Amino acid sequence: MTRPVIQVDEKPVKWYQGMTIADLLEQMKDVTFCSVVRLNGKLVSSPKFAETLIPKDAVIQLLPLVAGG
Amino acid sequence: MGHMQLKEIKAAPYERAEVNKGYTDQSLQINLDKTDIHISPIDTSVKEKFIGGKGYDLWYMWHAVTDSTKWDDPENTICISAGPLGGTPGYPGGGKSIVTAISPLTGAPIDSNVGGYFGPYKKFSGFDVIALTGKATQDTVILIDGIENKIKLFAASDLPETAYEMSDALTRHFDAEKPVNVSVVTAGPGAENTFFGCLNFSWFDAGRKRVRYKQAGRGGIGTVFADKKIKAVVARFGAISMKTNNPADLDALKTVTKAHAKEINALDPKQNRMALVGTTHLVPIMNDHDCLPTHNFKFGSHPGAAVIGEAVYEHIFDKGFDGCWRGCAVACSHGVKDFTPFTGPFQGKKVFVDGPEYETVAGCGANLGIFDPHTILEINFYCDAYGMDTISVGTAIGFVMECFENKLITTNQTGGMDISFGNRHSALELIHQMAGGEGFGTIVGKGVRQMKQIFAAEYQADAAFMQDIGMESKGLEFSEYMTKESLAQQGGYGLALKGPQHDEAWLIFLDMVHNFMPTFENKAEALHWFPMFRTWFGLCGLCKLPWNDIVPEDNKETEEPAKVVKHIQWYADFFSAITGKKTSADDLITMSEAVYNFQRVFNLKMGYGTRDHDTIPYRAMGPVTAEEYESRQERYDKQLTEKYGMDISGMDTNAKVAALRRERESQYEQLKDAVYERRGWNSNGIPTKETVKRLGIDFPEVLEVLEQNGIK
Numbered sequence: 217m218t219r220p221v222i223q224v225d226e227k228p229v230k231w232y233q234g235m236t237i238a239d240l241l242e243q244m245k246d247v248t249f250c251s252v253v254r255l256n257g258k259l260v261s262s263p264k265f266a267e268t269l270i271p272k273d274a275v276i277q278l279l280p281l282v283a284g285g
Numbered sequence: 286m287g288h289m290q291l292k293e294i295k296a297a298p299y300e301r302a303e304v305n306k307g308y309t310d311q312s313l314q315i316n317l318d319k320t321d322i323h324i325s326p327i328d329t330s331v332k333e334k335f336i337g338g339k340g341y342d343l344w345y346m347w348h349a350v351t352d353s354t355k356w357d358d359p360e361n362t363i364c365i366s367a368g369p370l371g372g373t374p375g376y377p378g379g380g381k382s383i384v385t386a387i388s389p390l391t392g393a394p395i396d397s398n399v400g401g402y403f404g405p406y407k408k409f410s411g412f413d414v415i416a417l418t419g420k421a422t423q424d425t426v427i428l429i430d431g432i433e434n435k436i437k438l439f440a441a442s443d444l445p446e447t448a449y450e451m452s453d454a455l456t457r458h459f460d461a462e463k464p465v466n467v468s469v470v471t472a473g474p475g476a477e478n479t480f481f482g483c484l485n486f487s488w489f490d491a492g493r494k495r496v497r498y499k500q501a502g503r504g505g506i507g508t509v510f511a512d513k514k515i516k517a518v519v520a521r522f523g524a525i526s527m528k529t530n531n532p533a534d535l536d537a538l539k540t541v542t543k544a545h546a547k548e549i550n551a552l553d554p555k556q557n558r559m560a561l562v563g564t565t566h567l568v569p570i571m572n573d574h575d576c577l578p579t580h581n582f583k584f585g586s587h588p589g590a591a592v593i594g595e596a597v598y599e600h601i602f603d604k605g606f607d608g609c610w611r612g613c614a615v616a617c618s619h620g621v622k623d624f625t626p627f628t629g630p631f632q633g634k635k636v637f638v639d640g641p642e643y644e645t646v647a648g649c650g651a652n653l654g655i656f657d658p659h660t661i662l663e664i665n666f667y668c669d670a671y672g673m674d675t676i677s678v679g680t681a682i683g684f685v686m687e688c689f690e691n692k693l694i695t696t697n698q699t700g701g702m703d704i705s706f707g708n709r710h711s712a713l714e715l716i717h718q719m720a721g722g723e724g725f726g727t728i729v730g731k732g733v734r735q736m737k738q739i740f741a742a743e744y745q746a747d748a749a750f751m752q753d754i755g756m757e758s759k760g761l762e763f764s765e766y767m768t769k770e771s772l773a774q775q776g777g778y779g780l781a782l783k784g785p786q787h788d789e790a791w792l793i794f795l796d797m798v799h800n801f802m803p804t805f806e807n808k809a810e811a812l813h814w815f816p817m818f819r820t821w822f823g824l825c826g827l828c829k830l831p832w833n834d835i836v837p838e839d840n841k842e843t844e845e846p847a848k849v850v851k852h853i854q855w856y857a858d859f860f861s862a863i864t865g866k867k868t869s870a871d872d873l874i875t876m877s878e879a880v881y882n883f884q885r886v887f888n889l890k891m892g893y894g895t896r897d898h899d900t901i902p903y904r905a906m907g908p909v910t911a912e913e914y915e916s917r918q919e920r921y922d923k924q925l926t927e928k929y930g931m932d933i934s935g936m937d938t939n940a941k942v943a944a945l946r947r948e949r950e951s952q953y954e955q956l957k958d959a960v961y962e963r964r965g966w967n968s969n970g971i972p973t974k975e976t977v978k979r980l981g982i983d984f985p986e987v988l989e990v991l992e993q994n995g996i997k
Binding site: 225246247248249251252258259261262263264277279280283 | 555556557566569570573574575595596791794798799832833834836838840841842846847
């Protein structure tokens with residue numbers, strides 16, 4: 217049986233029950249500037265990374281930089 | 286009202302200068318006192334030093350005004366320039382105008398960067414810059430017709446009152462068959478009756494077959510426009526292609542344009558989705574990071590923000606192409622069709638609302654405690670139609686709401702209105718009053734700085750408290766970011782030349798969230814580099830959004846991700862391709878630095894431009910009240926103990942507020958020192974002689990201003 221995966225920036229990443237955005241970012245490289253992600257189309261900001269659970273089959277985009285103005 | 290009447294009072298045929306490498310090398314000066322139309326060449330030395338756009342505007346203004354010129358003096362001059370790269374179809378953000386004047390709010394030069402087709406049409410009609418001076422004796426419409434090669438002045442009567450209707454009427458009047466050939470600059474009644482009048486720059490949306498507009502909002506240039514009795518300036522021009530700028534290297538231009546547009550088309554859907562939601566994605570992001578101004582910048586977040594961000598506006602915005610310039614891939618100028626206002630002259634009528642952008646949502650929504658997307662739309666619609674800057678309107682009303690809740694003003698002053706936070710009816714009523722120059726709105730329309738003086742002098746309101754909570758610096762209302770936890774952004778606002786507008790240095794995330802600049806020196810470097818690079822967009826007629834709101838996928842692997850160096854190189858290539866001047870990324874900074882310092886000296890000439898004028902209200906630095914402190918007590922207690930090493934065990938909240946204030950105000954002063962040194966200014970914030978010499982702006986008149994201010 218293959219382990220379930222989620223799509224992160226169009227690449228598969230192994231998923232586990234209870235995985236949070238913070239957990240995901242901890243295992244990824246070059247995420248210093250990632251303060252916002254889109255989780256299934258919805259914005260999630262860094263203060264909520266630790267509390268936001270990633271559901272099975274999630275599609276996530278890491279927003280690279282918030283530039284504003 | 287009868288039918289619109291335009292009586293020609295002056296017509297001047299001219300030989301249209303062809304555009305060569307992005308420039309026409311001609312200026313158009315219109316003196317409304319004498320109905321004089323004057324076309325003159327632009328000196329090569331001016332071109333080399335001031336580049337275009339804001340640089341040209343400031344140069345022409347400098348020579349038009351004296352050190353005693355006030356905003357409503359005839360010699361105050363409105364300048365509009367698009368820059369050498371402006372008007373490149375298909376280049377993302379390639380069609381901006383930069384407008385300047387002496388501001389009614391600040392008394393110093395103000396600049397505002399705006400979309401719409403006017404800037405490119407004006408340039409392609411033969412003029413790199415236009416300068417409007419004097420005052421007309423009757424309502425006047427100016428036409429710059431690049432198809433028939435004529436400048437015309439009209440005495441106008443029975444024009445529609447609002448910019449919404451006037452833009453449409455004039456567009457169809459001047460080219461009924463091809464309205465896309467017309468762009469109109471208008472203000473509106475609110476510009477006549479407030480100090481924060483804006484200018485609406487239009488374009489004809491061929492897909493929707495309607496006139497749209499964007500705003501040159503900041504600093505009251507619309508008020509100057511109205512004071513000159515200018516009802517509209519119209520530019521008319523025909524077909525445009527990538528060849529219209531007559532670039533030095535068309536192939537190189539095509540290559541860089543295609544590369545940048547292609548990247549945005551590919552990555553915007555994966556990143557901020559600005560082509561779908563504009564800048565409304567910032568609402569939830571700022572709210573989550575405690576940066577969304579709420580209740581006059583008292584707080585940085587509110588649960589109600591969930592219903593005024595992209596999640597809602599994505600579904601309200603009308604679907605279709607929304608570029609404010611031809612072929613722009615960012616296409617973020619969204620709008621709402623068939624909106625029905627419930628107040629005011631358009632009550633019950635279906636209208637099209639251009640917006641809202643983040644700043645309007647934050648300033649006229651969260652900052653007023655109004656968490657209703659439809660009320661924000663109505664405020665947005667009326668501010669534009671009346672010709673008033675949504676940022677100043679939002680920040681000014683937020684101030685009076687807090688004054689009202691603190692009983693500094695009462696219903697005795699407001700004409701019976703309850704203007705507590707969240708009262709959307711009163712907010713809208715104030716806007717209608719401001720536009721009409723009626724009631725309490727007349728006072729609000731003077732801006733926060735004057736309100737503080739009026740409330741203290743006439744209502745005996747607490748001047749010191751108002752100084753702390755009145756969100757203005759240099760006389761300009763703050764734009765919409767809550768900066769308490771970002772020292773760099775405090776500097777980004779306080780040290781900005783024109784006043785607290787984010788377009789000069791938006792560092793709040795890099796500083797506060799990413800901790801990209803932990804030391805004073807890091808912050809000073811950022812407060813040098815970012816304002817300089819952002820200034821460059823204003824010199825060239827470009828929008829800055831394509832630079833760093835959509836970034837390359839490999840940007841995070843570069844040495845300086847915050848600078849988005851790949852795009853900077855593209856901009857250097859873009860400049861080289863149009864102008865033929867081989868240009869490096871570093872050259873872009875040097876170009877800006879000269880104009881930036883010239884503007885600082887211009888401020889000095891007008892009696893500002895020194896350290897005292899870089900002051901910001903304490904609300905921008907930290908908690909003014911016990912309520913604010915206690916709302917984030919854990920954060921502030923931790924800072925007092927861990928960062929400043931204080932024993933706070935015996936302190937009550939007021940003592941903690943005072944202790945934190947001492948530290949934060951001291952930090953801000955230290956930041957000023959570090960930034961001034963990095964910029965080559967003395968400790969009073971004045972460019973040194975060495976600096977102006979290094980930048981090649983050591984003109985005799987510049988040196989004279991410096992000497993008058995003690996720079997030997």
